[in-house]
Amino acid sequence: MDWDSDTESSDLTLGNMEESEVMEELESNGSSALVRADAEQPNRRLEMLLQSSPCGLIVTDALEVDHPIIYVNTVFELITGYKAEEILGRNCRFLQYRGPFAQRRHPLVDSSVVTEMRRCINEGLEFGGELLNFRKDGTPLMNRLCMTPIFGDDGVMTHIMAIQTFTEAKLNLGPLPGPPWKESRPWKLEQTSVGVNMCRLSPCGPGQSLRDFCGFLSLSDEVLALNILARLTPRDVASFGMVCKRLYNLTKNEDLWRLVCQNAWGTETTSLLERVPGARRLGWGRLARELTTLEAVAWRKLTVGGSVEPSRCNFSACAVGNKLALFGGEGMNMQPMNDTFVLDLSVAHPEWQHIHVTSPPPGRWGHTLSCLNGSSLVVFGGCGRDGLLNDLFVLDLDEPQPTWREVTSAAPPVPRSWHSSCTLDGTKLVVSGGCADSGVLLSDTFLLDLTMEKPIWREITVTWSPPSRLGHTLSVYGNRKILMFGGLAKSGPLRLRSNDVYIIDLNEEEPRWRYVTGSILPGGATPGGAVPPPRLDHVAVSLPSGSVIIFGGSVAGLHSPSQVFLLDPNEEKPVWRSLNVPGQQPKFAWGHSTCVVGGTRTIVLGGHTGEEWVLNELHELSLANSLEPD
Ligand SMILES: Cc1cc2nc3c(=O)[nH]c(=O)nc-3n(C[C@H](O)[C@H](O)[C@H](O)COP(=O)(O)O)c2cc1C
Numbered sequence: 102m103d104w105d106s107d108t109e110s111s112d113l114t115l116g117n118m119e120e121s122e123v124m125e126e127l128e129s130n131g132s133s134a135l136v137r138a139d140a141e142q143p144n145r146r147l148e149m150l151l152q153s154s155p156c157g158l159i160v161t162d163a164l165e166v167d168h169p170i171i172y173v174n175t176v177f178e179l180i181t182g183y184k185a186e187e188i189l190g191r192n193c194r195f196l197q198y199r200g201p202f203a204q205r206r207h208p209l210v211d212s213s214v215v216t217e218m219r220r221c222i223n224e225g226l227e228f229g230g231e232l233l234n235f236r237k238d239g240t241p242l243m244n245r246l247c248m249t250p251i252f253g254d255d256g257v258m259t260h261i262m263a264i265q266t267f268t269e270a271k272l273n274l275g276p277l278p279g280p281p282w283k284e285s286r287p288w289k290l291e292q293t294s295v296g297v298n299m300c301r302l303s304p305c306g307p308g309q310s311l312r313d314f315c316g317f318l319s320l321s322d323e324v325l326a327l328n329i330l331a332r333l334t335p336r337d338v339a340s341f342g343m344v345c346k347r348l349y350n351l352t353k354n355e356d357l358w359r360l361v362c363q364n365a366w367g368t369e370t371t372s373l374l375e376r377v378p379g380a381r382r383l384g385w386g387r388l389a390r391e392l393t394t395l396e397a398v399a400w401r402k403l404t405v406g407g408s409v410e411p412s413r414c415n416f417s418a419c420a421v422g423n424k425l426a427l428f429g430g431e432g433m434n435m436q437p438m439n440d441t442f443v444l445d446l447s448v449a450h451p452e453w454q455h456i457h458v459t460s461p462p463p464g465r466w467g468h469t470l471s472c473l474n475g476s477s478l479v480v481f482g483g484c485g486r487d488g489l490l491n492d493l494f495v496l497d498l499d500e501p502q503p504t505w506r507e508v509t510s511a512a513p514p515v516p517r518s519w520h521s522s523c524t525l526d527g528t529k530l531v532v533s534g535g536c537a538d539s540g541v542l543l544s545d546t547f548l549l550d551l552t553m554e555k556p557i558w559r560e561i562t563v564t565w566s567p568p569s570r571l572g573h574t575l576s577v578y579g580n581r582k583i584l585m586f587g588g589l590a591k592s593g594p595l596r597l598r599s600n601d602v603y604i605i606d607l608n609e610e611e612p613r614w615r616y617v618t619g620s621i622l623p624g625g626a627t628p629g630g631a632v633p634p635p636r637l638d639h640v641a642v643s644l645p646s647g648s649v650i651i652f653g654g655s656v657a658g659l660h661s662p663s664q665v666f667l668l669d670p671n672e673e674k675p676v677w678r679s680l681n682v683p684g685q686q687p688k689f690a691w692g693h694s695t696c697v698v699g700g701t702r703t704i705v706l707g708g709h710t711g712e713e714w715v716l717n718e719l720h721e722l723s724l725a726n727s728l729e730p731d
Pocket of ligand 1: 196
């Protein structure tokens with residue numbers, strides 16, 4: 102499948118095969134197309150199709166009794182061996198029966214999964230799960246099934262769409278018995294590179310085309326695009342685009358892709374991406390693909406003009422749209438700084454600019470700087486001339502004469518430094534942990550709603566908190582869920598670098614921290630995948646897809662911590678993966694001096710050496726190809 106017309110092949114494409122070729126053939130010859138092509142060029146097309154792990158696709162009519170199939174794609178036909186004309190109008194459960202003549206569900210099919218499917222179908226819910234199915238010739242297959250209900254404007258479920266990813270089931274059930282089976286077997290089995298036995302189908306009858314038996318395709322373009330495609334995930338829309346030329350053309354529509362991105366990533370992220378120079382030109386379809394597959398992720402080095410004087414370390418940086426803002430830091434002789442600088446990365450030759458502000462906050466380092474409402478900066482806490490701070494200041498960069506305003510509130514968190522902050526819904530500041538007076542580590546979490554006229558700090562009360570820590574990160578994903586990673590954490594009498602992951606869902610009435618993976622606590626000691634070594638003051642980036650990227654920070658014994666790790670907290674059992682990122686990576690990357698500009702550019706300041714903060718040489722981890730300045 103293709104996400105954009107001028108793209109190269111990826112794991113989501115049909116290998117090296119020209120998509121238009123596939124479309125032409127599917128459209129003009131229906132399910133016979135691949136067979137005919139295969140006969141002409143033995144195995145080539147079929148193998149390419151298989152190597153790209155294509156999915157089966159089925160649509161059922163939810164308004165009819167027993168959800169009859171009204172649409173099935175060619176991949177489904179090829180993998181299962183059932184031809185569309187044999188199964189249109191039937192319920193899908195035949196896949197749980199071993200062969201077309203079986204009288205009942207096979208005993209090895211997990212009945213609890215079937216019950217859950219039935220419940221989701223009856224209640225109009227999405228379903229995702231894996232179960233045993235059978236090809237028409239009786240070969241067992243594992244089916245990773247995702248079902249999505251589709252609702253009409255009146256809220257009535259009209260269709261259910263299902264995407265099936267079939268893999269080989271390593272079960273030896275012996276041959277399928279029975280004479281009718283042998284007689285009716287019109288195809289030949291082949292072992293393929295992905296280990297799934299595939300069937301060659303005989304062509305459909307003369308003059309038969311896909312359109313003849315696809316009730317689904319009789320829906321208008323508008324209904325297909327707005328009622329069905331726009332509600333699917335980027336990956337599913339890409340799958341749909343493979344089915345036939347008409348759906349392929351529908352999935353080329355930029356307005357559709359914008360809706361799909363907005364549904365998948367939320368309005369805030371989409372409007373942030375919309376303001377990125379280059380994103381529009383590249384197109385939403387391509388952007389969705391790159392941010393989902395991370396195929397274009399790369400390091401590059403940037404040189405910028407202007408200067409941040411006097412020189413400093415331990416400042417904090419954050420992104421405000423396409424700009425990067427920097428506040429405070431530790432100057433010569435531990436001098437706490439209180440000046441503000443901005444670097445506009447949307448222009449051809451970015452330069453640091455000192456912002457002249459009235460009433461700046463007291464100087465500090467080890468504070469956090471966050472962005473609110475896409476234009477305001479918020480400073481909280483840190484270490485000042487007279488010790489630790491718990492004050493909060495806001496500055497609107499869009500004002501003609503930017504002014505820092507102190508926001509006072511009863512019962513603020515205790516003064517602290519090297520805590521972690523994040524923002525929710527662009528309006529609420531979350532502060533967690535850090536180091537209090539006399540070096541005590543903290544484990545609390547506070548929330549401040551800055552839309553209130555008189556904002557009040559609220560402690561998020563929980564029955565259990567992750568061990569107290571500093572230098573950790575908080576990443577927001579999936580609306581109001583927060584992922585905490587790493588830091589220097591209390592472990593009995595010791596303080597150890599951590600690689601633990603905890604999550605909390607602030608949508609819940611009584612939010613609670615959950616331990617996802619790590620090595621400090623029992624129960625999380627066997628995290629799968631390529632686990633990032635324990636660290637503090639690292640960089641954490643939330644991707645629109647909900648995954649979180651980690652790199653950099655202080656890692657024991659390592660001087661090149663720019664290896665990039667990825668975790669999807671939405672997975673049932675999240676597993677760390679290591680990303681192989683090409684390009685010129687920084688030698689150092691620290692969380693308090695790194696931020697994501699424009700939603701896709703992670704800018705690392707001062708990654709040149711560990712101590713000298715050379716702020717004219719930046720490194721960028723670009724998440725999408727598109728976003729080089731025009
Ligand atoms: C759109 C759609 C696709 C489905 N695809 C499959 C499938 O690929 N494999 C399967 O075993 N069941 C599939 N099912 C589920 C069965 O059709 C059936 O609903 C399920 O077995 C539970 O119902 P039952 O126990 O009453 O038969 C699908 C259902 C729907 C609505």
